[in-house]
Structure formats: structure tokens, C-alpha cells
Amino acid sequence: MRRSCNYQSFYEFMIFRTNFVQKIVADNKGVTYPENLNAVVTGDQSVKTKASFNELVNSIVIGFLLVLIVLMFFMGVTNAFFVALSVPLSMFVAFVFLPGADLIVGTHVTLNFMVLFALLFGLGIIVDDAIVVIENTHRIFVDGKGTIPVNTAAKRAAGEVFVPVLAGTLTTLAPFFPLLFWPGIIGRFMVYLPTMLIFTLAASLLVAFIMNPVFAVDFMNHPEGVKEKKSAIFKKPVFWIVIGLGILLDVLGATFMGNLLIFFMILVVLNRYVIDDAIHSFQNRVLPAIMNRYETLIRWSLKGWRPVHLLLGTVGLLILAIAIFGISVSSGRVGIAFFPKGDPNQIYVY
Secondary structure, three states: OOOOOOHHHHHHHHHHHHHHHHHHHHHOEOOOEOOOOOOOOOOOOHHHHHHHHHHHHHHHHHHHHHHHHHHHHHHOHHHHHHHHHHHHHHHHHHHHOHHHHHHHHOOOOOOOHHHHHHHHHOHHHHHHHHHHHHHHHHHHHHHOOOOOOHHHHHHHHHHHHHHHHHHHHHHHHHHHHHHHHOOHHHHHHHOHHHHHHHHHHHHHHHHHHHHHHHHHHHHOOOOOOOOOOHHHHHHOHHHHHHHHHHHHHHHHOOHHHHHHHHHHHHHHHHHHHHHHHHHHHHHHHHHHHHHHHHHHHHHHHOOOOHHHHHHHHHHHHHHHHHHHHHHHHHOOOOOOOOOOOOOOOOOOOO
């Protein structure tokens, strides 16, 4: 059993201590010392800690939105939304089983910096399983041209890709397992990273093969369906209800959820007037051009003795890269450090 790691407790106590000191200063103003006396708290490191924590949370939210936008161009809005949902769902499922991580870490796992960084680190990996399942479901459903029901397409798609997706997830997790047994103080600090990645990626596997097919069966439609007018979105009560709810949450102080709801409604409007046309142009012009160039390159590479030449060239490039790296290290041009050095946040001068 590992000993408890006190890094998170230290920062939590530091924030609590700073708030307590500021409360004492405010309560004693005009009582213990004059009202016009300006009391300044120095050496407050909690400001940096809070800012870093908020930046990390914002990075997770922004990363999720960027993943959603990128997926839109390759999979369409509906399928991209299904895939993007796997991010919060995988995190929530991982949190459900998070008490089991206490046995691995050796202490109570909380939302500390390393846990959030692990979630941010795995943000792009989480969607891999869902992308494969949803894309295969969409392909089978559309190619069937109405002859294959969506529930049949979902079952067939999940069955076709289960083994390769499972193998891919396990190979992604495999390098992180040795980090669970990293000894010393660094090991107690870094154990949160592999633990959360293992739990989150395992949860993404469950989401991809259980929840995503359910979403596909309920909401996936043929792309050739009749499209409504772009302005029809403004006539739907749901649109204005969500906008009003977002404004209400902002007024009540829940700015994060309020702004998030308003942002999604803005995204819906942009999708109607801008993004949908851009996606259509990308999928019908840019993406086919890229695929044609790739096909041309593959055809060129497979002619005659070119595969052998490319293989030998790849091996030679690997040897050359290793040699250059070794020379750079031995000459001192490239240094090796266990952890990068950084300037301190503050200095004390007496």
C-alpha cells in the first residue's frame, strides 16, 4: 500500500489558510486597527494556485469544444455530437468507479491537478473508440439506403469493430501500467496520471459500445432527408427556452452553465448559417481531394521495387535519427533533465 501523497492537501490547506487570514483582516478592520489603515496580505500563493486550477479546467472545456468542432467537419453535426458526448460520459463513468482508484493510489483520490491533467491528456484519446463505432454505424446505415434498420446497423457495426477497438484501447493503456509502480516520491505524485487514464479509457470503451449505439438508434437519420429552413430555428420554443435558461443562470451566479447553454445556442445558429455549408464544402471538395492524393501516393508507392526501397529508407532514417540524437547528447548540445527547470513565482528579500 502506498503512503498518502500530501501535495493536494497542501494546496487545499494553503487556499483555506489564505481565505482565513483575509477574513480575519476584514473582521478586524475598524475594530482592532483603524478603518483607514490599508492592510495588505503578502506572499499569497493561493492566487497562483487558483489561477492554475481554473486555467486547467478551462483548457478541458475548450479542448472538448475544439474536439466537437473538428469532428463536425469529418462526421457531420449529428454524428459529431454523438462522439463528443463520449467525453463527458466517459469522465462521469470513470468518476463512478473512482473509489476503486483509492486502492491503487493508496489514498482518497480527489480532483487535484494531476487528475485534471490526466483528463485533459486523455481528451483526444477518449473519442477514438466512439469515432470508430459511430462512423461504422453511419456507413452501414447509409449504404443500406433504407433497407437496413438503424438498430441492425448499430449492432452490426459494433460487432465488426469490437476486437480491433478493444485491442487498440489495451495497447494505448499498456504503456501506462508500469507507471503505477513508479517508486519514490515522484511515483506517489505521478500515480494519479496513469490511474485516471486507465479508468477513463476503460470507461470510454463502455460508452462507445453501449451508450453510443443507443444514441445512434434513437437519433441517427438518413442525410438525404428534407431540410427545414435556416430561420426555422428561431421559431422553435426550445431554442428560446434554453437561451432564457442560460440568461437566468447568469443572473443567479451560475455563469459557467449559463454561458455554456448560450454558447451552444450560438453554435446552433452558426451551424445553420455558416458551419453546415462549410462542412458540406469540406466533405464534398476538400476531403475527396485529400483522399485522391493519398490514393495516388499509395499507388505510386506500391509499384515495382518501391515498397522495398521505402522500407529500407525508413530503416535507414531510423538509424540516422538515433545516431544524430546520440551525437547531440554526447556533445552536450541536447541536455537530459529529469524535470525541466523553471523560475520561481516569487522571491523574498530581507
